[in-house]
Amino acid sequence: MSVKNTAKKRPPIRLGMGDKVFYTINALFLGLMALIVIYPLYFIVIAAISDPDAVLGGKVVLYPVQITMDGFKRILQEKSIWTGYLNTIIYTALTVVLALAVTVPAGWALSRKTVPGKKLWMIYFIIPMFFGGGLIPFYNVMSSLGLVGSMWAVVLPSILSVWNLFMTKTFFESSIPDGLVEAAKIDGAGEYRIFTSLVLPLSKAILAVMALYYAIGQWNSYFNAMIFLQDEAKYPLQLVLKEILIASESTMGGSGETILEQYRMANQIKYVSVIVSSVPVLMLYPFVQKYFSQGVMIGSLKG
Amino acid sequence: MRKVKAGPNGAALTADLSPSKLRARRRWRRLRENHPFLVMLIPAVLVVFLFNYLPIYGVLIAFQDFMPGDPILGKYTRWIGFENFTRFFTDVQFWPLMKNTFLLCIIGFVIGFPLPIIIALMLNAMKGRRMAKVLQTIFNGPHFISLVVLVGMLTLFFGRYGLVNNIAAGLGGDRKSYFLESGAFRPLYILSSNWQDFGWSAIIYIAALSNVDPGQHEAAILDGASRFQRVLHVDLPAIMPMVSVMLIMSIGGLMGVGYEKALLMQTDGNLGVSELIATYVYKQGLTGVPDQGYATAIGLFNSIINVVLLIIANTTSKKFSENSLW
Numbered sequence: 001m002s003v004k005n006t007a008k009k010r011p012p013i014r015l016g017m018g019d020k021v022f023y024t025i026n027a028l029f030l031g032l033m034a035l036i037v038i039y040p041l042y043f044i045v046i047a048a049i050s051d052p053d054a055v056l057g058g059k060v061v062l063y064p065v066q067i068t069m070d071g072f073k074r075i076l077q078e079k080s081i082w083t084g085y086l087n088t089i090i091y092t093a094l095t096v097v098l099a100l101a102v103t104v105p106a107g108w109a110l111s112r113k114t115v116p117g118k119k120l121w122m123i124y125f126i127i128p129m130f131f132g133g134g135l136i137p138f139y140n141v142m143s144s145l146g147l148v149g150s151m152w153a154v155v156l157p158s159i160l161s162v163w164n165l166f167m168t169k170t171f172f173e174s175s176i177p178d179g180l181v182e183a184a185k186i187d188g189a190g191e192y193r194i195f196t197s198l199v200l201p202l203s204k205a206i207l208a209v210m211a212l213y214y215a216i217g218q219w220n221s222y223f224n225a226m227i228f229l230q231d232e233a234k235y236p237l238q239l240v241l242k243e244i245l246i247a248s249e250s251t252m253g254g255s256g257e258t259i260l261e262q263y264r265m266a267n268q269i270k271y272v273s274v275i276v277s278s279v280p281v282l283m284l285y286p287f288v289q290k291y292f293s294q295g296v297m298i299g300s301l302k303g
Numbered sequence: 304m305r306k307v308k309a310g311p312n313g314a315a316l317t318a319d320l321s322p323s324k325l326r327a328r329r330r331w332r333r334l335r336e337n338h339p340f341l342v343m344l345i346p347a348v349l350v351v352f353l354f355n356y357l358p359i360y361g362v363l364i365a366f367q368d369f370m371p372g373d374p375i376l377g378k379y380t381r382w383i384g385f386e387n388f389t390r391f392f393t394d395v396q397f398w399p400l401m402k403n404t405f406l407l408c409i410i411g412f413v414i415g416f417p418l419p420i421i422i423a424l425m426l427n428a429m430k431g432r433r434m435a436k437v438l439q440t441i442f443n444g445p446h447f448i449s450l451v452v453l454v455g456m457l458t459l460f461f462g463r464y465g466l467v468n469n470i471a472a473g474l475g476g477d478r479k480s481y482f483l484e485s486g487a488f489r490p491l492y493i494l495s496s497n498w499q500d501f502g503w504s505a506i507i508y509i510a511a512l513s514n515v516d517p518g519q520h521e522a523a524i525l526d527g528a529s530r531f532q533r534v535l536h537v538d539l540p541a542i543m544p545m546v547s548v549m550l551i552m553s554i555g556g557l558m559g560v561g562y563e564k565a566l567l568m569q570t571d572g573n574l575g576v577s578e579l580i581a582t583y584v585y586k587q588g589l590t591g592v593p594d595q596g597y598a599t600a601i602g603l604f605n606s607i608i609n610v611v612l613l614i615i616a617n618t619t620s621k622k623f624s625e626n627s628l629w
Contacts, residue, residue, distance in 0.1 A: 018529045026425050027434075033422070034441050037498065040456060041444070043466060047459070056464060058473030106347035109340035116334050121344060128351060130555060131610055133358025134602030135581070136588040136595050140364075140371075141357045160350040191339035220449030223563045227589055238451045245455030246567055267464055274452050274459070281447045 048072075048271035052264045055271075071272035074265075081273060083233060084240035091154050091236055092218045098159040099214040100207065106160075107168025107206075108195055111176075125162050142228060153228035154236065158218050164210055171206040172199070212288050216281055237277055245270055365603045369596035387600035396583065404579045404605075407565075408557045411493045416553060418501045420546060423508035428534050439509070442502025454567040457495055458482060483572030492568060492577075496561070507549065511542040547626035555613030558605055580605045 047055050051066035059065050075081060109115050110122065132138075138157075139148075147153040176199055184194050200207075222238035229235060244266075320328070361375060365388075368381040391397060422442065429435040448456075460466045463480035472478055481487040515538060523533045562581030569577045580601060588598025613628075621627040 016529055018531065022428075022529065022531045023430050026428055027430075030422075030425055030429065030438055033501075034438055037441055037445060037502070040460065040498075044456065044459065047466075056469055056472075058466070058469035058471070061466075061470065102346040102350055105343035109343040112337070112340055114333065114337045115340040115344070116337055121348075124348065125351060128355035130613060131359070131606055132355060133360070133362045134599060134606060135584055136599045136602060137358035137361025137364065138354070139589060140361050140595070141353065145353070156350075157354045160347055160354075162351070165347060191337070195339075195343070216447055220447075220451075222449070222451050223566075227585075238449055241449075241455065242451045242567065245451065246458060267459070270455060270459055274455055278448055278452055281449075282444065285444060285447050 044271055044274050048268070048275055052268045055267065056264060071268040072276075075269060075272045075276060078244075078269065078273075080232070080235070080240045081237070081244075081276070084235050084237035085277075087151075087234060088219060088237040091151060092215050094155045095158050095218040096211050096215050098155065099161075099164075100210060102160050103165050103168055103210055103214075104200075104203070104207065105195065107165055108172050108199055110165070110169040111172035125165060129162050139227060148228050149230055151229070151234055154221075154225050155218075157224060158214065158221070161214070161217070164213055168206055168210060171203070175206075176202060208288065212284070219281060241273060241277055244273055362599060362603055364596050365600035367596050369599075371593055371595055383596075387597045388604060390597060391601050391604065396578070399575070400578060400580050400583055403576055404558060404581075407489060407492065407579065410489060411496060412553060412557060414493055415497050415501070415504075416550070418497055419504035420508055420542070422501055423505040423512060423542070424534050424538055426505070426509060427512040427538060428530060439502065439505075442505065444502070445499040446503035448499060450561070450564050450567060453495055453499055454564065457491055457568070461487065461491060480570075480572070482568070482570050485573045485576045488568065488573040488577045492564065496564070508542050508545060511545045512538055515541045543624075544626050547620050547624055548628065551613070551616045551620055551626075551628055554616035555609060557612055558608050 043061075046062075046064040047060055048071050049067050049069065050060045050064045051068055054060050054065035110118070110125075112118075115121065133141075142148055142153050142157070147156065180198065181194060184198050189198070220238060222236070222242055225234075225236050225239045226242070229239070363375050364373075366382060366384060367373075367375075368383050368386075373380070426435045426439060429438075445453075458465060461481040462468070463478050463482075465481075467481070468478040481491065519537050519541075520533055523537050528536065558580070562579055562585070565577055565579050566582050566585065569582065584598045584602045584605070587593070587601065588595050617627050617629065
């Protein structure tokens with residue numbers, strides 16, 4: 001009934017029966033997707049603060065049972081996690097600083113029409129996006145550079161992502177007006193001066209996006225650390241987590257009380273360590289989400 | 304210096320020079336004026352050279368009988384042509400590896416490619432703008448979870464002492480680790496990948512959708528089109544160019560599935576389906592008694608498949624639509 005009424009009053013935005021159904025199904029489906037995304041994260045939190053026996057008994061599904069902070073107390077004593085944490089912070093900080101120093105100037109240079117050999121440089125940077133030597137030659141290069149076993153093996157290969165470079169380039173092309181650069185030139189500023197005093201202050205958005213892209217990339221990576229580092233004191237957080245979270249799944253089998261007891265403790269530590277390791281990244285995320293999506297859009301403007 | 308003469312009347316002064324000399328001089332001047340840009344490029348060029356181009360050169364060991372520590376081009380280099388490749392093609396592992404890699408990629412692609420497009424279209428067609436923003440924020444979240452934590456979470460849900468088994472045990476059932484079951488590997492791998500990235504991959508389409516001309520929608524409304532019809536006949540065509548570009552890109556990367564994740568999910572129980580070309584390369588080349596020439600050959604074979612797929616996808620797209628990467 002009401003549908004018909006609105007239709008008569010405001011013809012341009014009448015909601016037909018079909019549209020109503022469409023909007024409802026649409027909203028329901030998206031809501032369901034949101035639940036699917038949120039529930040696993042929610043479960044980790046409630047399992048971390050619940051009594052391990054209740055968790056193992058399958059009683060913790062929708063809300064925490066017998067709330068306890070034991071897991072958090074125990075993880076404070078897990079030295080490996082905190083060493084890993086510290087290492088990851090160091091690697092991430094170094095990666096971000098070096099990555100910005102490499103990516104941003106190069107992105108600016110590539111965004112200028114007058115850079116000599118522009119086409120050639122573009123091809124130079126595009127080729128690695130689609131073709132690489134593969135794992136073993138990469139390992140051998142690192143080995144002959146003397147980087148195996150060093151933290152620089154984790155940091156240095158991560159300081160330039162060609163994808164990020166092109167994103168930076170596109171940002172400069174679309175958001176620094178040519179007139180401004182021309183004006184600075186007429187005032188006698190050299191190219192370096194223009195870059196440091198004019199371009200960089202105008203580019204905080206892309207600097208933030210890049211810093212966060214590189215930071216999260218490094219924070220979350222484990223593979224290079226796994227193949228290049230042998231000394232456990234140098235392990236980043238993800239590698240420590242890999243031992244805690246995953247290693248046991250393939251090795252432990254069978255049943256019996258002792259194993260169950262091990263799992264009782266181990267599982268609680270697992271839930272807690274997932275939280276402890278992901279909190280920094282997930283906390284940052286809502287604040288920077290705007291920039292992140294902007295970044296992806298900038299990159300998408302030009303393939 | 305002659306340079307000084309080139310002023311407002313430079314054209315007249317250089318008229319006596321041949322065109323080729325003139326061009327060379329102009330080029331030299333351009334180089335001098337723009338050399339700071341080259342300086343700014345140096346670090347990036349160097350990093351790419353070290354970590355991307357040197358390994359491409361290192362691919363030569365695929366054609367050698369190579370021992371770790373050998374120089375790539377040395378006096379005693381033993382060239383063996385395509386022997387490493389033929390060895391791989393006749394390896395008992397060859398067909399299982401091809402099948403595992405291919406199936407994981409294809410199934411992952413068939414589910415993972417359309418999903419973000421559908422989600423973007425649906426978010427865009429939502430009535431409440433603010434609600435759509437909130438949902439988008441939620442959908443993007445899992446993208447920032449690391450692979451280790453993601454696989455760790457999988458064990459906490461599907462492992463022997465994970466949620467699914469806990470509920471089953473609570474109801475009196477038996478525990479079984481889905482990580483040790485080959486049948487569960489592909490569904491777990493693909494569903495968790497989609498869970499993590501469908502929202503993130505949708506951003507690019509949402510951005511494209513925000514550029515759709517509202518006039519088109521108004522015209523369609525006047526013609527009596529329902530919202531659903533407008534999704535199909537206004538929104539979808541508007542993002543088709545983006546869809547084609549993403550299609551080409553993902554076909555190019557089809558055989559380069561995330562082996563880092565597969566490696567994390569591997570157990571003795573599921574190795575029959577979870578061993579991929581890339582994880583096999585890792586094991587052959589870097590673990591046990593490394594056979595690096597062989598492993599490199601396998602890796603090269605994989606990259607060549609990728610490049611060929613990319614070229615085929617691009618050419619096809621060019622033929623049937625305006626869209627292509629080059």
